[in-house]
Amino acid sequence: MNKLNSNFVKINFDKDVFSSNKLLNSKINNLNILVIGGAGTIGSSYIKQILKYKPSKIIVVDFNENGLTELTRDLRSSNLLDYNPEYITYPVNLLSDTFDKIYNSDTWQVVANFSAHKHVRSEKDKISVEALIKNNIYGAIKLLNLCEVNPPKYFFSVSTDKAANPVNIMGASKSLMEKLILSKKNNFRVSTARFANVAFSNGSLLDGFIYRLNKKQPLSCPDDIKRFFVTPEQSGQICLLATFLGDSGNIFFPKLDFYKDQIYFKEIALDFLEENGLEPELVKSEKEAKEFDFNKNPNKYPIYFFKTDTSGEKTYEEFYTEEEDYEIKIYDSLGLINTQNIKISFEDVKSDFDEVFNNPNSDKSDIITIIKKYVPDFIHIETGKHLDQKM
Secondary structure, eight states, X not given: OOHHHHTTOOOOOHHHHHHTHHHHHHHXXXXXXXXXXXXXXXHHHHHHHHGGGOOSEEEEEOSXXXXXXXXXXXXXXXXXXXXXXXXXXXXXXXXXXXXXXHHTTSOOSEEEEOOXXXXXXXXXXXXXHHHHHIIIIIHHHHHHHHHHHSOOSEEEEEOOGGGSSOOSHHHHHHHHHHHHHHTTTTTSOEEEEXXXXXXXXXXXXXXXXXXXXXXXXXXXXXXXXXXXXXXXXXXXXXXXXXXXXXXXXXXXXXXXXXXXSOEEHHHHHHHHHHHTTOEEEXXXXXXHHHTOOTTTOTTXXXXXXXXXOSTTOOSSOOSOOTTSEEXXXXXXXEEEEEOOOOOOOHHHHHHHHHHHHTOTTOOHHHHHHHHHHHOTTOOOOXXXXXXXXXX
8 A cells, every 4th residue: 555545544444334234235225226416426436335235226316417427437337237227317406396306206215415515615705605505405405305205214415524613614504404404313214424535536635636737737735734534435335334324313423533543635745746756846835836847847846835724724623522422332433423303494494594695785794694593603714715716
């Protein structure tokens, strides 16, 4: 294992998957499964895990048509679909009327939702935040309402470590999403998972390193931010286990050590260049980075490290708070949070946000006020700067 990959493989989920193999097979084999947001890194990894247990039907919905095309090519080029299940992809938005037709076309034993705005980058102004809220919150409300009428045996929706003590709107929206999901835990089985950054996942900073290298563009990243990481395969394993293990209302998380297992982006960037046979050339500004002469320095690569100063960025991450009822001894690789019964009005949530969205005089701060109404521990870090202003 090279130095770069060793940064990410801090935990092994194989033992829990293996010990749960009979259980998983009994719960998945010959079932109808609906996956929303299945073209992304986590959703597609989940599909690859669940296909090992041979569901009879798997429908994948994602508005990313190109992503669905590549997912299908990937699956067809492996042996995962060789047993010939009913497999259909639909490039459809969860919030569209067309999605209702997909959901109502059959009875689903498993509904798994990966459709979400996942990046802190998504919060810039009122319009960008409205899009984030409608995807993460309105999408959850719509899907849960559909499940209420035609309930699955298992409902899973992915969350994020940024939902614990949230400082950005994305994380707070996921915390609110968790509450919406948990409010249904006595109506049908629900579960979710908070977990780490997925190394080199679509749109991630590390994925961007590959693009920059291929285009001979400089690297840049903060030197004061550290994160938990899992591999794409591990992300699928976490979500697979979280769908079927434990009790309704559990929130799962990987058992990574807060102090030992978080990695600085700076370390990964340097290891990435080393793995590619390049010597880092530390520069002092974006301007200097972009002016670097690759022809004169073929074995060196410009990289700009900076202190983070954008809204919603926390220098570290965590999976749970001390106020939450968490357990870390039940499973080898996973911890879980036992949750309380939650009462929350979907109509009130949607009405509160609609009022702000439809008011031409409102701004991002008004949306934050609404979020804090439902997520009281949300302490937003606002600097007036956002990631679209960074290289």
